[in-house]
Amino acid sequence: MARSVKLTPAARRATRRLAADAALLVVAAAFVLPLAWVVLSSLDARADLKVKIPEEFTFGNFDAVLVPDVTFTPLLNSLILCGGATLLTIVCAALAAYPLSRYRSRTGSAFLATILFATCLPITAIMVPVYALFVQVELIDTMHGTILFFAASQLPFAVWLMKNFMDGVPKELEEAAWTDGASPMQSLLRVVLPLMGPGIAVVTVYSFVMMWGNFFVPFMLLLDPAQMPASVSINDFFGNRGTVVYGQLAAFSLIYSTPVLLLYILIARRLGGGFALGGAVKG
């Protein structure tokens, strides 16, 4: 300890930075191992459960899974489910956020409090009653039923985010439109929404990514294998096809994950760094 007194502040800062770098690299190495497995195994003709450099590089795993039954149909199902539900969520959220952001009233703040409360409810917990309800009203095993539930489950958070972004659009800009005789609906469509493009992008991408990765909701509400999205069909690599071909599982995992990774990069870039979502969730 006596030695460290002699170090100049600059040298001490450099040592501290080195220590921090080393610690971060250790964590990064631990985190990267499972990711390395999926990338390397997808290119390995004889992949197993260990991370290793393939002895025999191949694109055969991708060739094998890029057929309608395994990849294209489930991905299309995912796209229909998540795309449809996201569209519904965004339209409802934008409409609902507008009066909440523009006018204050007691009903409005009570509604907003309820929305915030609903944001945190564990959706997993209500899936058994939702299943029972969907059987009763004959929405079970239908795409539209699942889309409606997906949209409803994502809506509270979407409204909350959308309202916060909308608060950032100055009211003065709209007042100009009002004096020109625009209705509130016109000023929402022509003035407010175009000004909050990045905000809408964040809400859209966030909702889509959450649904794309969601396993439990389609697992419970859909029964027909032909309608299953990728999040559920990926389980077929175990069981249904005899021995597990890990290379193909890895290749499919990569294909299935790529859209959400790209979407995340898209919004992280647009909003200057990955803090956007963390900050937004903070309220």
Place this chain on the structure above:
Amino acid sequence: MRAVGTRPAAEQPTAAPATARRPRRSLARALPVTPGVVLLLLFLAGPIGYCVYLAFTDLQLTGQAESSFIGLDNFAEAFGDKDFLNAVWLTLVFTVVSSLIGQNTLGLTLAALMQRASKPVRTLTGGIVVVAWVLPEVVAGFLLYAFFRREGTLNAVLDWLHLPAQNWLYILPILAVSFANVWRGTAFSMLVYSAALNEIPKEITEAAQVDGASGRRRMWHITLPMIRRSIGTNLMLNTLQTLSVFGLIWVMTRGGPGNRSQTLPLYMYEQAFQNSMIGYATAVALLLLLVGSLFSLVYMRLLRTEV
């Protein structure tokens, strides 16, 4: 909460002729909210109401025409059931280990280290941790399944370090899935804490440094108190997310071996579909929902003090 500049029109004292128009005007203003409200009532409030009702019935999946009201029997049965208590205990372990200790502490540590680290290392580590978070839940489950299996990467690494290999998913399944949840969820805490640490004015930490406070004391007496609201918010959100994890555990262990990694969501699923007891499973779901609501209320309280 933010737009305070303009005075809310609806609260302005209205002149006598306007009062007759007021209800109609506020109705017109509320009109755009309708589609969202209808959707929420039908598909969120509806199921929650149905959940409360079902929890007091003995509805079964098959072979039963009518279900009947059985009062608190489901709850009494649950608290007398060893498997239920096992699930409660495992849920507690899973939440404490993976959310409170794991994600939260590791996220804060990473964020604090990133403040000091060089830019390339910061970007690299941040990127890797965030990718683990963005991946779909089921994919994360498969990756960690491969990692913890007997023939998997973890044992290969241990072997390389001349340490004994173990069948992790068999001897410590709940810890394996907890670590999986740490791997998957730490990024969120890291992002929240990075944002919070960036907001601390440089002058404050520098002043403490000049006064001779050591790194650990600065963390304890200055940094942590200044970000305590972020800590509260983050703990709530982490815990709520962890309480409802299903896919990750389902893919890795199916709740097994036996029921040694069966947390409440998996127990609920098994009761509903393997044992066909919809009413009983819903009672368990209701308990989970109540715990979630409690955390929700605390979280809202925290947000209110923040704004």
